[in-house]
Amino acid sequence: xxxxxxxxxxxxxxxxxxxxxxxxxxxxxxxxxxxxxxxxxxxxxxxxxxxxxxxxxxxxxxxxxxxxxxxxxxxxxxxxxxxxxxxxxxxxxxxxxxxxxxxxxxxxxxxxxxxxxxxxxxxxxxxxxxxxxxxxxxxxxxxxxxxxxxxxxxxxxxxxxxxxxxxxxxxxxxxxxxxxxxxxxxxxxxxxxxxxxxxxxxxxxxxxxxxxxxxxxxxxxxxxxxxxxxxxxxxxxxxxxxxxxxxxxxxxxxxxxxxxxxx
Numbered sequence: 001x002x003x004x005x006x007x008x009x010x011x012x013x014x015x016x017x018x019x020x021x022x023x024x025x026x027x028x029x030x031x032x033x034x035x036x037x038x039x040x041x042x043x044x045x046x047x048x049x050x051x052x053x054x055x056x057x058x059x060x061x062x063x064x065x066x067x068x069x070x071x072x073x074x075x076x077x078x079x080x081x082x083x084x085x086x087x088x089x090x091x092x093x094x095x096x097x098x099x100x101x102x103x104x105x106x107x108x109x110x111x112x113x114x115x116x117x118x119x120x121x122x123x124x125x126x127x128x129x130x131x132x133x134x135x136x137x138x139x140x141x142x143x144x145x146x147x148x149x150x151x152x153x154x155x156x157x158x159x160x161x162x163x164x165x166x167x168x169x170x171x172x173x174x175x176x177x178x179x180x181x182x183x184x185x186x187x188x189x190x191x192x193x194x195x196x197x198x199x200x201x202x203x204x205x206x207x208x209x210x211x212x213x214x215x216x217x218x219x220x221x222x223x224x225x226x227x228x229x230x231x232x233x234x235x236x237x238x239x240x241x242x243x244x245x246x247x248x249x250x251x252x253x254x255x256x257x258x259x260x261x262x263x
Contacts, residue, residue, distance in 0.1 A: 107222065109143075109259040110134050115160070119253055122191030124151075124165035126255055131159045141214070141221040141261040148250035149173075149214055149225035150258060161260070165252050166195050166227060174218055175227055177204065178211035187212065187227055187246055193253070195246040197230065202242060206233050212246055220263055 112128035130136050140153045142163045151171060154164040164171050171189035175197060185200035200206055210230040216223025228248040235242035 108262045110136060110262055112142075112161075112258050112260060114255045114258065117253075117255070119165075119193075122169040124168040124171075124189065124191070124193075124252065125154065126163050126165065126258075128161050128163060128258060128260070129159065130260060131157045131161050133158050135262050136161050136260050137220065137262075139218070139220040140263070141225060142258050143225055143261060144250050144255060144258050147225055149221075149227045150248075150250045150252060150255065152221065153260065163258070165189070166248055167191065167193050167252060171195070173221065173227070174215040175212050176215040176223075177206060177230075178213045178224070178226075180204065183215050183217060184212070185241070185243075193248075195228065195248060196243055197246050198241070198243045200242050200244070202235070202237075202240060206230060206235075206242060206244060208233060220261075222261060225261075 110130050112130040112134075114126045115129050117126040118124070128142075136153060136156055138153050138156060142150050142152065144150050149166065151163045151165040151168070152173065154162045156162070166173065166187060166189055168189040169191045171187075173187050174183065175187045176184035184204050184206075185198055187195050187197050189195050197206075197212055208230055212227045212230060214221050214223055214225040214227065226249060228246040231245040231247050233242060233244040
């Protein structure tokens with residue numbers, strides 16, 4: 001078909017459509033097409049809306065998860081800072097208490113930090129970061145807050161020492177009832193965090209809640225270092241001695257800072 005003929009047919013088609021439109025025949029056809037395509041358009045619109053809502057929900061969920069992770073990280077950081085602050089406060093309190101006790105008693109001491117501990121099967125020892133080079137000697141008294149007696153130096157190296165705590169089954173320290181001028185007896189370790197005040201003469205007054213202190217009869221252990229409180233006095237009138245369970249006042253399972261008393 002030649003181009004002039006095609007052009008003529010196109011013009012005729014356009015004129016025909018115009019005539020149909022003017023005559024009102026195009027509107028029903030358009031309405032019919034709209035009627036057929038409208039459900040399909042609605043389906044595609046709903047699908048588009050659902051996809052858009054899902055994308056928005058996923059984005060919102062991702063943002064919420066990121067914020068939750070950020071809040072959790074901040075909470076962990078705050079918790080770590082709080083624990084460190086409390087540890088520093090406790091350490092400062094312990095140092096102040098020991099410093100006050102040392103000044104009041106005019107004692108020469110070597111400050112030390114506990115670097116390891118063994119508190120099981122009747123043994124109760126800790127290792128500190130001070131040794132022979134620091135003036136520490138075997139048998140010297142070791143104290144903690146406010147002069148609470150915790151034990152004696154058992155062995156030492158150049159830079160470290162092992163301290164035998166008062167609850168160790170090998171521990172022995174001469175002791176007396178606070179305020180008494182007489183030697184009271186011996187505090188012996190019993191293991192499992194306990195100690196016993198033994199060989200106390202019947203003539204020495206002894207009652208529950210009495211304070212037991214070091215007697216000062218040992219060369220390297222000063223007098224009146226607080227050991228603990230008396231519990232459950234055991235006494236028989238026919239026995240020359242009586243004894244009692246001692247409750248140590250020092251936190252032996254939580255020692256961190258101590259002082260070695262240097263004569």
